[in-house]
Amino acid sequence: RNAAARTTTITTASLLGDDKPESKIWVKIGELVEAKLPGQFKFNVVKNGALGGEKEVAEGARLGSVQASLSTVSSLSGWVPELQVLDLPFLFRDAAHVRKTVGGDVGADLKQKLAAQNFVIGDFINYGARHLLTKEPVTRPEQLKGKKIRTIQSPLHTKLWSAFGTAPVGIPITETYNALATGVADAMDLTKSAYAGFKLYEVVPCMTETGHIWASGVIYYSASFWNQLNPEQKAVFQEASKEGAAYFNQLIVDDEAASVAVSLKNGGRLLKPEAFEEWQKGAQGVWQDFATIFGGMDRIKAIQSA
Amino acid sequence: MAASPSDFPEQTAVRGDSLAARVLKGVESVLGTLAALILTVLLTVVLISVCLRYFFNTGFIGAEDLGIWLHVALISIGAPLSLNSALAMRLDVFVRLLPARLLPAAAVLADVFTVLAAMILLFGGSEIMSMLGGISPALGVPEWIRFGFLGAGGVLILVVLLLQRLAEGRALSVLISLVLGAALYFGVPEIFIDSELPPSLFLALVAALGLVLAAPLAHAFLAAAYVAIAFGSSLPEPAIVSSTVSGMSKFLLLAIPFFLLAGGLLTSSGVANQLVRFAASMVGHRRAGLAQTTLLTSVLFSGASGSSVANAAFGASTFQPELVKHGYPPAQAGAIIAATSVLDNVIPPSIAFLILATATNLSVGSLLVGGFFAGGLMAICLAVAIHLSVREQVALPRASARERWQAAISAIPAFGLGIIVVVGIRIGIVTTTEAAALAALYTIILAVWGKVGAGSLLASFRQAATESAAIGLLIGTAGPFAFLLAVDDVSGLVSEFVTILGGSALAVLILSNVILLVVGLVLDIGAAILLFGPILLPAAVAAGIDPIHFGVIIVVNLMIHGLTPPLGMLIFVVSGVTRIPATALFKAVVPYLLALLVSLAILCAWAIIF
Ligand code: NA
Ligand code: NA
Numbered sequence: 027r028n029a030a031a032r033t034t035t036i037t038t039a040s041l042l043g044d045d046k047p048e049s050k051i052w053v054k055i056g057e058l059v060e061a062k063l064p065g066q067f068k069f070n071v072v073k074n075g076a077l078g079g080e081k082e083v084a085e086g087a088r089l090g091s092v093q094a095s096l097s098t099v100s101s102l103s104g105w106v107p108e109l110q111v112l113d114l115p116f117l118f119r120d121a122a123h124v125r126k127t128v129g130g131d132v133g134a135d136l137k138q139k140l141a142a143q144n145f146v147i148g149d150f151i152n153y154g155a156r157h158l159l160t161k162e163p164v165t166r167p168e169q170l171k172g173k174k175i176r177t178i179q180s181p182l183h184t185k186l187w188s189a190f191g192t193a194p195v196g197i198p199i200t201e202t203y204n205a206l207a208t209g210v211a212d213a214m215d216l217t218k219s220a221y222a223g224f225k226l227y228e229v230v231p232c233m234t235e236t237g238h239i240w241a242s243g244v245i246y247y248s249a250s251f252w253n254q255l256n257p258e259q260k261a262v263f264q265e266a267s268k269e270g271a272a273y274f275n276q277l278i279v280d281d282e283a284a285s286v287a288v289s290l291k292n293g294g295r296l297l298k299p300e301a302f303e304e305w306q307k308g309a310q311g312v313w314q315d316f317a318t319i320f321g322g323m324d325r326i327k328a329i330q331s332a
Numbered sequence: 333m334a335a336s337p338s339d340f341p342e343q344t345a346v347r348g349d350s351l352a353a354r355v356l357k358g359v360e361s362v363l364g365t366l367a368a369l370i371l372t373v374l375l376t377v378v379l380i381s382v383c384l385r386y387f388f389n390t391g392f393i394g395a396e397d398l399g400i401w402l403h404v405a406l407i408s409i410g411a412p413l414s415l416n417s418a419l420a421m422r423l424d425v426f427v428r429l430l431p432a433r434l435l436p437a438a439a440v441l442a443d444v445f446t447v448l449a450a451m452i453l454l455f456g457g458s459e460i461m462s463m464l465g466g467i468s469p470a471l472g473v474p475e476w477i478r479f480g481f482l483g484a485g486g487v488l489i490l491v492v493l494l495l496q497r498l499a500e501g502r503a504l505s506v507l508i509s510l511v512l513g514a515a516l517y518f519g520v521p522e523i524f525i526d527s528e529l530p531p532s533l534f535l536a537l538v539a540a541l542g543l544v545l546a547a548p549l550a551h552a553f554l555a556a557a558y559v560a561i562a563f564g565s566s567l568p569e570p571a572i573v574s575s576t577v578s579g580m581s582k583f584l585l586l587a588i589p590f591f592l593l594a595g596g597l598l599t600s601s602g603v604a605n606q607l608v609r610f611a612a613s614m615v616g617h618r619r620a621g622l623a624q625t626t627l628l629t630s631v632l633f634s635g636a637s638g639s640s641v642a643n644a645a646f647g648a649s650t651f652q653p654e655l656v657k658h659g660y661p662p663a664q665a666g667a668i669i670a671a672t673s674v675l676d677n678v679i680p681p682s683i684a685f686l687i688l689a690t691a692t693n694l695s696v697g698s699l700l701v702g703g704f705f706a707g708g709l710m711a712i713c714l715a716v717a718i719h720l721s722v723r724e725q726v727a728l729p730r731a732s733a734r735e736r737w738q739a740a741i742s743a744i745p746a747f748g749l750g751i752i753v754v755v756g757i758r759i760g761i762v763t764t765t766e767a768a769a770l771a772a773l774y775t776i777i778l779a780v781w782g783k784v785g786a787g788s789l790l791a792s793f794r795q796a797a798t799e800s801a802a803i804g805l806l807i808g809t810a811g812p813f814a815f816l817l818a819v820d821d822v823s824g825l826v827s828e829f830v831t832i833l834g835g836s837a838l839a840v841l842i843l844s845n846v847i848l849l850v851v852g853l854v855l856d857i858g859a860a861i862l863l864f865g866p867i868l869l870p871a872a873v874a875a876g877i878d879p880i881h882f883g884v885i886i887v888v889n890l891m892i893h894g895l896t897p898p899l900g901m902l903i904f905v906v907s908g909v910t911r912i913p914a915t916a917l918f919k920a921v922v923p924y925l926l927a928l929l930v931s932l933a934i935l936c937a938w939a940i941i942f
Contacts, residue, residue, distance in 0.1 A: 076818035082578040091571035104466035204697035
């Protein structure tokens with residue numbers, strides 16, 4: 027096979043449809059690469075989660091069926107547990123704080139660890155902050171007591187919600203609307219951009235802007251694909267990924283504004299959390315647990331005060 | 333979906349006294365007991381997690397993942413057991429057309445698919461061990477273990493195949509299959525055939541070859557995914573196995589063994605007979621009263637069970653003799669049973685809807701509501717067809733109000749099952765998988781209450797485990813195929829084609845129904861849903877059809893195939909139990925088939941109008 031002469035197809039997975047940032051970013055990256063390296067690469071973006079969830083796609087990247095994708099860091103934490111530092115609740119003030127962290131030593135260290143696990147990082151991306159969604163207004167943590175909350179099945183998330191006296195329930199996102207409508211769960215947490223897409227304002231109209239967890243992600247390439255690139259190509263992909271990440275982050279911010287507008291129009295309510303220190307206290311147990319993985323509470327505190 | 337082994341006569345003579353036969357029996361008995369044990373643990377895990385949540389307001393982290401891992405283990409242990417039963421989903425119509433002297437060659441080739449599939453699972457599974465890495469965050473153990481289960485499953489398939497053929501006195505035949513399979517396995521990576529055509533096309537062709545040779549459908553899928561590598565498939569061997577394991581690693585799918593268990597115990601506990609009495613007291617006095625009773629029982633049974641095959645097997649053993657006694661021609665009696673058992677996979681709970689929801693991310697809850705309406709419509713159409721097609725039968729005496737009341741009271745335990753399932757899911761006390769687990773628990777209690785012996789209980793667990801392993805393996809092995817179809821953007825091609833046809837809802841519906849009618853002829857219903865659900869759905873959504881409504885149409889269309897040749901699973905089940913030739917049943921089922929097609933047409937018209 028004369029690989030050099032033909033166009034290399036890059037199979038990449040998007041969880042959502044054409045019009046979503048998750049798919050648009052690959053069109054952008056594809057255009058940037060094409061401009062610099064005409065005819066050499068073709069991005070086959072397989073949309074709507076047709077290649078599976080984030081974890082299956084990441085497995086595919088290691089086993090050779092997928093060459094590039096986006097992923098939230100939590101889906102990669104089975105390979106690099108230290109990534110969970112980016113998922114620590116109530117650690118980051120805002121998007122700029124997150125960007126500063128992933129742009130600094132912490133980010134560089136994580137990139138290296140991911141590369142050792144065959145995930146070459148193009149750049150970090152930001153899916154936005156997760157906020158609390160409830161049926162009745164909840165602005166103080168004690169109001170959560172006894173509620174059933176739909177959450178991601180990861181110790182980090184379940185530990186946080188258990189600290190507020192809630193019972194975490196694992197429900198796939200497709201069943202979540204139904205589960206909230208019928209009372210299998212009373213609450214959940216999600217980013218603003220995903221909120222309106224699932225019409226969740228119909229079942230959990232109250233969004234409290236806790237911003238407890240910033241959903242960070244990465245653009246990654248499989249090592250087996252990356253190692254075939256020459257230095258020039260690698261530089262082009264790096265640069266394109268960086269621009270793509272900035273584009274993605276902006277699309278998410280725009281999406282959030284649109285999503286909030288839609289939910290407010292449909293009877294959704296936006297609430298500010300009260301007694302913020304009480305909310306932050308709920309995260310202490312998670313921080314404690316995680317400190318051993320990450321190399322001490324000092325390092326976490328250093329990120330917090332950066 | 334799949335039939336139970338007991339529904340079918342043994343296909344080949346096994347020499348009961350040979351060493352191989354005795355070892356085979358021993359191995360199967362151990363595997364069956366292990367599978368039943370895993371199912372028991374699986375059920376316990378889900379039930380404990382429900383208890384913790386609702387009574388202690390807590391949960392245990394990893395319950396979901398543990399359930400998924402156990403399910404993969406169950407499939408790996410249980411799948412080899414179905415190698416030589418109807419559960420293997422072999423399409424043998426073409427082989428039957430062959431002259432007798434070619435049959436041994438076809439059998440050898442069919443086994444080549446099995447050998448190749450087993451080697452892919454074995455070696456692909458072991459490659460994953462070194463390549464996958466990662467620790468399950470919820471369970472704290474290496475992720476590769478889940479994939480290792482299936483690798484072990486590959487070894488078990490080889491062992492069972494070898495023993496089976498030795499016991500049949502076909503040592504030479506199995507030796508040739510092993511050599512050919514190994515040659516293919518080691519040969520494929522050395523070959524590259526340059527082609528402009530999409531690799532998924534070659535996968536489909538090789539799978540079709542396996543189908544024609546009567547290889548087990550799941551094995552044909554796996555082997556074809558491997559051969560497609562030579563044609564430029566983007567799925568290397570370990571990715572084939574990981575895609576297979578991912579396909580079966582969905583929490584929702586755990587509902588399948590639970591619903592199968594509930595369906596089996598419903599019959600063995602005698603509770604199903606109370607449904608019959610109740611139905612008879614309600615409609616038995618009408619024209620074609622016993623046939624209408626069969627229909628009503630089927631509707632009621634459907635509300636509690638998710639498997640049409642269980643319904644057909646139950647109806648064939650309970651109703652068919654009764655119908656014949658009351659003067660119905662045997663074939664017509666069998667046809668009525670086969671046709672009414674279609675309802676089981678449409679009226680919730682339904683395994684077909686579970687599979688569709690896993691493949692397309694549609695909400696199970698909403699699909700079940702759609703299923704209620706579609707099932708009701710189909711039942712009405714069938715009632716009319718029965719009314720028109722059955723002539724001058726002696727009706728049962730009309731039951732008095734008191735008798736009806738008594739029959740209703742004694743059927744309460746059976747109604748309870750339907751209430752647990754439907755109310756549990758819809759009113760939302762539990763998720764679908766949990767509702768299925770509660771239904772299984774409920775039928776276990778009914779069985780113990782009804783003094784069903786431990787041996788019979790174990791047999792029910794074993795049967796449910798074996799059936800769900802066969803279904804689970806098929807769901808998994810359709811994964812690599814679905815992956816390649818997605819990479820080749822076949823869904824986009826369908827959408828483009830629809831646009832050429834005008835892009836209207838009508839065009840999409842006609843095209844979809846035609847595609848489904850054709851693929852349903854040869855593919856198992858579950859496989860057809862997995863492969864074509866994700867392909868057709870985007871085009872339907874683009875044409876403005878409600879996705880849930882379209883999902884219901886897909887299931888109804890494919891379920892009707894249970895009654896059509898060549899792969900009419902429901903007809904085969906009824907034929908297996910009643911010993912009426914399948915051809916006679918295919919002929920006799922035509923009026924009911926038409927009734928169901930009318931209901932499909934109404935559903936499609938509805939989708940366009942609303
Ligand atoms: Na049913
Ligand atoms: Na058929």
